[in-house]
Amino acid sequence: DNISSGIDWLEKDIGVKFGKIRPMPYPRLGRTCRVDGEGLTGGAQLVKKLLAAVAKEGVEVKFEHKGIELLHDDKMRVTGVKIQTPAGQEEYFSKGGVAIATGGFSANPEMVDKYIGGWATRMVLRGSKSTTGENISLTLPLYAKCVNMDQFHAGPIIGATHVNPADVLNSGYGIQVNTSGDRYMDENNTYVIKARTTAQKTLDNTGWVIVDSTCPVLDKVIPKFDMLNSPYGKANTIEEVAKQAGLPPAKIVALVKEYNDAVENGTLGKMNPPNTYKKPHLIEKAPFYAVPLQGGMTATFGGPLINTKAEVQNLDGKTIPGLYAVGNSSGGIFFHNYAGGAQLGAATVFGRIAGKEMAQRAAAAK
Missing domain, CATH: 3.90.700.10 (Succinate dehydrogenase/fumarate reductase flavoprotein, catalytic domain)
Structure with a gap:
């Protein structure tokens, strides 16, 4: 329902250029929008454009700041995140909540062994070395309901x-x-x-x-x-x-x-x-x-179950207030395989939804 506006946003507001859509084998057909790399790979160019847009809006990006714990109040409402930095630990607080956008756990052999099987730990890592399962380790203490944990793309x-x-x-x-x-x-x-x-x-x-x-x-x-x-x-x-x-x-x-x-x-x-x-x-x-x-x-499909607002669900079937998961950090979207374009498409859709939901929560908290 939201992918068309997401593609328009990437093109018009972020400056991403897309190549001509061409028919592809089922189930892709004519539905895959390929990023024009303009001399780079499509993925690298997409990240480059997004980081430029972030810088233009004055949003600070902190590198080597690893999230190690979700902060919450006595009603399990997420209020921030504890960060490990080169200088030590810091606590960041948020009126709008926290969005988990860490990807899955394909680069964490212990989790791959636990949820998929020992044989899968011997697979070559096709994706990022940083997808080490914080979508699981950060959310389980809040009793998040994790689903499709044995599913991945090969x-x-x-x-x-x-x-x-x-x-x-x-x-x-x-x-x-x-x-x-x-x-x-x-x-x-x-x-x-x-x-x-x-x-x-x-x-x-x-x-x-x-x-x-x-x-x-x-x-x-x-x-x-x-x-x-x-x-x-x-x-x-x-x-x-x-x-x-x-x-x-x-x-x-x-x-x-x-x-x-x-x-x-x-x-x-x-x-x-x-x-x-x-x-x-x-x-x-x-x-x-x-x-x-x-x-x-390539990527794991398991993670905390989200609803259509990108809100993480707990084991009681309720929303964990202030906690969102987007992209391959979330579970319940893909099973067995995915159609071409669907992973970045889902990241775009639910990332924007989470951003809007968090902005509304922050405004209401003032």
Whole structure:
């Protein structure tokens, strides 16, 4: 209900430039507004514009000031926050309340282990190293109701270089193997499922996609690997590309033959595990590529439940007065996955709502 006005605000008041909306695969369709990076990444440019707008309004931003405790009165109304600074601890008080905008807990291995599982702690961190779970640790003492704690977004990544091979995984080409040379999942899955499954079903959170030169996205993906000196395999034979990737050559040669035979015989569904490509492609035209991937965690979806006013709810089903959560700090918005643009969209919508609610509370307190 509020995203259209939020986009207008970002464009007109904040100065964010958006690229032309283009149709994308379901469920994105024509709904994703991409920020024009103007020479930077879209995310970096968005932050740059927002910080400039904050400075223009005279709002002070304090760095290296970590929130460690929510302050409240004897009726559990949030009145401020205790801060750890380089000079010591300070207490900040607010008439309007406090908005938690810390993101989730993907960079906190203990919380990831507790709420999602030990296997997920071995995933590569795709997002910020600062998302360490203050949305949980700060609000639980106030008996906040936290929901969707086991839910998160996954995606492929190369931990050492942060190259993203998602386009190859989404291409509908090739087979996916672990470092022992065994297939471990149906290749007809989204990059989200492939990344999650790689972390769950391989001992080292590492997989390889074996494709031939007909894969249509190689011209987009391989230059990224080259630019960042990120290793991959490329050779004129399956045996050689397997050697380059450190995979067992004989096993990969046999597996590619099994796959090609199944494509020609229409028996992909009988492979173990079954492959359900609707329009399968043979792996036969050199050069052949072995593109690596690791399962990465983008963001967690769990956190304190909010209502439509961005107010945090407690375990009794009531609002905690003066406490708000926005963006991925909040819970109850996403489950299993999200549509493109929805995370920043939700942050924009509920961030603005929380700001207005806090301003009204502050005015009423005068």
